[in-house]
Amino acid sequence: MNVKKIKFGGVLVLAAVVLVGFVLPWPAHRTEIAARARPTPPADKHNGPKTRGDYSRYPTTDYDAPELSDKVEREKREHKSKRYDGQDWVVRNPAPETTGFGAIDETPPPAAVPVDQSDAIVQGHVSNAHSHLSNDKRGIYTEFDIAVDEVLKSGKNAIRAGKEITVDRPGGIVRYPNGQSLFYSAGAIGFPKVGTTVILFLTTDGKSPNYQVLTGYELDETGAWALDYLGPELGYSPSQLLQIIRDKVASSTQEKHP
Numbered sequence: 001m002n003v004k005k006i007k008f009g010g011v012l013v014l015a016a017v018v019l020v021g022f023v024l025p026w027p028a029h030r031t032e033i034a035a036r037a038r039p040t041p042p043a044d045k046h047n048g049p050k051t052r053g054d055y056s057r058y059p060t061t062d063y064d065a066p067e068l069s070d071k072v073e074r075e076k077r078e079h080k081s082k083r084y085d086g087q088d089w090v091v092r093n094p095a096p097e098t099t100g101f102g103a104i105d106e107t108p109p110p111a112a113v114p115v116d117q118s119d120a121i122v123q124g125h126v127s128n129a130h131s132h133l134s135n136d137k138r139g140i141y142t143e144f145d146i147a148v149d150e151v152l153k154s155g156k157n158a159i160r161a162g163k164e165i166t167v168d169r170p171g172g173i174v175r176y177p178n179g180q181s182l183f184y185s186a187g188a189i190g191f192p193k194v195g196t197t198v199i200l201f202l203t204t205d206g207k208s209p210n211y212q213v214l215t216g217y218e219l220d221e222t223g224a225w226a227l228d229y230l231g232p233e234l235g236y237s238p239s240q241l242l243q244i245i246r247d248k249v250a251s252s253t254q255e256k257h258p
Contacts, residue, residue, distance in 0.1 A: 028039040034245075053223030057191040059142055059183065063092075076209075079155040080168070082140030083207045088204045090174060090184065092137070095256030100183035103170065109188075110201070110215050112230050113241070118201040118214055123242070124148040124191045127164065135215060140184050143190060143210065146200065153249050155204060155211070167202060167211045185235040188229035192218060198239065199224070217241060 023186045036187040068074040078165045091105050110117050144167050151159050159165055170186040197219045202211035219238040226234070236244070 003228050025220070028246070054193070055183070056172070058131075058171065058173050058183065059129050059131040060175050061140065063090075063133070063137070063174050063176045071103070077132065078135055080143070080208050080210055081134045081139075081141075083205070083212075084134035084141045084170065085136045087134065087139035089096060090133065090138050090140050092184070094176065094180060094182055096180070098182060100185065103186045105187050109228070109230055112215075112234055113244055113248060114201050114214055115153065115245060116252055117203070118153060119204050120151070120159055120195075120202040121153040121166070121199065121245060121249070122146065122148050122150060122159060122202065123150040123197070123199050123219075124165075126194050126196055126198055129191070129194050131174075133174070139170070140172045140174060141168045141170050142191060143168045144213075146198070149197075152199070152245050156203065165211065166209075166232055167200060167213050169213045177249070187202075189215075190227040190229075192227060193215060196220070196239075198227075199238075199245070 009133050039129050061130045068077055085234055087103075089101060091098075091101065115121065123144040126144050127147050129142055131140060131142045133140055145164055147164050148159060148161050151161055169189060169191065171184050171189070171191070173181055179200040192200075197215050199219065200216040201214040203214050213227075215230065216227045218227065219225075219241075224234070224236045224238050234241070
């Protein structure tokens with residue numbers, strides 16, 4: 001993730017630029033943008049992603065959390081955290097008025113149903129979530145434990161229904177020794193809520209045993225709701241979205257193996 005920090009707290013500044021034909025809601029250069037209100041996670045399910053204002057989705061980690069005492073577990077955590085090193089995102093000594101930092105990833109967003117861009121696609125339940133700092137304490141990410149109900153597309157690391165996998169996304173909440181908590185939100189991405197049913201499009205870069213969430217949907221009786229802001233809601237029911245994914249996976253497989 002190519003991070004550009006956006007600072008929340010202080011005077012409100014809005015910026016937009018046009019870059020390579022796209023209208024982007026951030027400056028093209030590295031900057032800090034101050035906002036008077038606490039940063040808001042991306043919007044409710046009737047007006048874009050359904051995570052706006054729901055801070056219960058964002059776990060908290062302590063800035064000065066002690067290292068794991070068990071050597072094996074410590075090395076596993078260091079391996080997972082390495083992907084988020086060197087980001088210059090998390091601050092060491094935040095100003096008292098600061099309530100959070102955003103981060104901008106200038107990579108073009110994925111398609112709404114990014115079957116070909118995904119290494120794996122699963123439907124399952126979010127059983128747990130934990131935030132962690134990177135090894136250098138300059139990045140933050142959140143891990144989600146997913147109890148897999150159905151594998152819609154299998155990746156290099158074979159995923160099986162009935163098993164649990166761990167996936168991650170950048171962002172979370174950091175609690176500092178002085179009691180101050182800062183919310184770190186990466187662009188327009190949202191977090192799934194523990195206890196919900198989700199469809200997740202996953203990628204892997206080989207730098208971590210975890211899959212990374214490319215995008216995803218929460219499923220409930222009212223529809224399939226995007227975790228991220230990728231444009232207007234598709235308006236699909238869970239069964240419609242699942243069928244679209246299955247059809248796209250079958251078509252992609254047929255093209256590769258005619």
